[in-house]
Amino acid sequence: MYLVYLLLRLLALLPLRALHGIGGGLGRLLLWRGGRTVHNTAVNLRIVRPQLDEAAQATLLREVMAEGGKSASEIVKVWGAGAERALGLVREVRGEALLDAALAAGKGVIIAAPHLGCWELLNYWLCRKTPMAILYRPPRIAAIEGLLRKVRGALAPEQVRADGAGVRTLYKRLAAGGTVGILPDQKPRAGEGQIAPFFGREALTMVLLPRLAARTGATVLYAFAERLPQGAGYCIHLLPAPQGLAAADLAVACTALNQGVQDCVELAFAQYQWQYKRYSADGLISPYDREQG
Numbered sequence: 001m002y003l004v005y006l007l008l009r010l011l012a013l014l015p016l017r018a019l020h021g022i023g024g025g026l027g028r029l030l031l032w033r034g035g036r037t038v039h040n041t042a043v044n045l046r047i048v049r050p051q052l053d054e055a056a057q058a059t060l061l062r063e064v065m066a067e068g069g070k071s072a073s074e075i076v077k078v079w080g081a082g083a084e085r086a087l088g089l090v091r092e093v094r095g096e097a098l099l100d101a102a103l104a105a106g107k108g109v110i111i112a113a114p115h116l117g118c119w120e121l122l123n124y125w126l127c128r129k130t131p132m133a134i135l136y137r138p139p140r141i142a143a144i145e146g147l148l149r150k151v152r153g154a155l156a157p158e159q160v161r162a163d164g165a166g167v168r169t170l171y172k173r174l175a176a177g178g179t180v181g182i183l184p185d186q187k188p189r190a191g192e193g194q195i196a197p198f199f200g201r202e203a204l205t206m207v208l209l210p211r212l213a214a215r216t217g218a219t220v221l222y223a224f225a226e227r228l229p230q231g232a233g234y235c236i237h238l239l240p241a242p243q244g245l246a247a248a249d250l251a252v253a254c255t256a257l258n259q260g261v262q263d264c265v266e267l268a269f270a271q272y273q274w275q276y277k278r279y280s281a282d283g284l285i286s287p288y289d290r291e292q293g
Contacts, residue, residue: 017231027069
């Protein structure tokens with residue numbers, strides 16, 4: 001992994017605009033080749049933007065695929081440049097007062113960070129504001145975990161495994177007034193979620209975040225790092241959670257959870273990771289296999 005780290009450091013010397021140009025080209029190449037990723041993305045876009053005609057859908061698909069390529073290529077800059085230099089790419093922060101107030105309240109903060117924009121840069125920014133623990137699933141290749149710790153450096157969050165012990169750690173953190181980060185659109189395992197609407201269609205939705213909010217009284221804020229045009233840098237967004245997210249009724253809570261993700265996505269629609277099969281789950285009709293071919 002040392003050679004990978006060295007390569008990241010060298011490639012990080014390239015301007016962000018150049019890296020985004022390379023990533024956009026890779027995304028368009030993937031679109032030209034087709035395959036499962038392109039298919040799933042196209043299906044999702046037809047679901048969430050049904051009002052668009054075929055030409056408009058094709059244009060949106062090209063934009064989404066290009067942004068997906070940028071999300072991969074920009075990691076070179078974010079990891080290879082080091083946390084502090086990468087944070088120099090942040091041009092604006094919207095909603096920072098919400099986080100400052102939540103931290104001052106001392107009742108715990110839950111950061112709901114969707115698969116939107118550049119979440120690695122968001123991690124750096126949040127960890128510079130406050131110590132943070134994030135729920136994660138270990139990578140399949142163990143050496144990657146060591147690489148992540150090295151590139152994140154002093155601004156690395158505490159990584160809490162997504163298991164029973166990890167969840168208990170999150171509760172303790174919040175009870176002590178700490179901050180935790182969770183991916184609110186992470187698809188839960190079968191039997192561990194709640195069906196709730198996401199962009200107008202039923203989707204399996206996590207229940208962990210609403211339960212954490214309900215049981216601890218922690219403030220929930222949504223956050224993402226928007227990629228600015230032409231490699232200009234990034235804008236950090238922090239948004240309040242919709243009402244009802246901590247409701248005892250999980251259907252109400254998960255509907256609010258998904259609404260919060262939608263509110264973020266609408267601010268940078270093409271930068272969302274639309275390739276995920278969010279609408280497939282036990283008990284739901286999968287649109288992906290049905291429309292394949």
